[in-house]
Amino acid sequence: MKRIISLEINGKPVELTVDIRQSLLEVLREQGFTGAKEGCGVGECGACTVLIDGLPIDSCISLAVWAEGKKIETIEGQAKGERLSKVQQAYADTGAVQCGYCTPGLVMKTTEFLETHKDQLAKGEMPDRQVIRKEHSGNLCRCTGYQGVVDAVESCCKSLISEISEPEAK
Ligand code: FES
Ligand code: FES
Numbered sequence: 001m002k003r004i005i006s007l008e009i010n011g012k013p014v015e016l017t018v019d020i021r022q023s024l025l026e027v028l029r030e031q032g033f034t035g036a037k038e039g040c041g042v043g044e045c046g047a048c049t050v051l052i053d054g055l056p057i058d059s060c061i062s063l064a065v066w067a068e069g070k071k072i073e074t075i076e077g078q079a080k081g082e083r084l085s086k087v088q089q090a091y092a093d094t095g096a097v098q099c100g101y102c103t104p105g106l107v108m109k110t111t112e113f114l115e116t117h118k119d120q121l122a123k124g125e126m127p128d129r130q131v132i133r134k135e136h137s138g139n140l141c142r143c144t145g146y147q148g149v150v151d152a153v154e155s156c157c158k159s160l161i162s163e164i165s166e167p168e169a170k
Contacts, residue, residue: 002018003017003018005065007070007071007072008070008071009028009072009074010073011077016064022063023059023061024050024059024063024067028072033076037102042060042061044140045102046058046102046139047139047140048060049105050073051108051111052071054071055112074108078111085111087156091107091152093155094148094152095148096144096149099142099143101143102142106139106141109136109139110136114156114160117157118160121161122164126158126161127153129154132154136150
């Protein structure tokens with residue numbers, strides 16, 4: 001059975017006809033948003049993570065029809081033209097990207113992590129590395145050993161702290 005759903009993908013309103021049994025991941029990939037990957041397909045690895053109304057969700061186990069009226073953010077919404085987002089750049093700079101299969105999901109998770117920790121960062125407090133690890137533990141990577149990932153998140157936190165504190169220093 002088909003249904004028409006209205007949603008927003010990376011800031012753009014769209015109307016899609018979907019099968020009610022289709023996952024959001026399947027529909028996004030059909031629409032050309034192929035950054036989100038299917039790893040396990042059962043909500044274990046986080047390779048398919050996208051943000052739904054700001055929350056990181058495993059799109060492989062989320063039905064597309066549940067996205068009705070929601071704002072979806074995918075990895076394709078991060079870079080502006082050739083310019084990588086700060087999170088993407090940090091992942092590249094710290095060597096957190098090897099085969100890259102997990103990276104889109106991790107970048108989306110980090111994007112949400114920075115948003116949910118922004119009050120702490122605004123006070124100049126760095127989140128503990130253990131907290132970074134724990135909060136990213138739903139995103140599995142078979143290549144990097146996670147050190148680069150944690151380094152990338154720390155580097156984003158540091159640059160946000162200095163961005164926030166700079167105006168006060170002037
Ligand atoms: S593919 Fe969705 S959690 Fe693994
Ligand atoms: S970089 Fe290969 S799975 Fe993470």
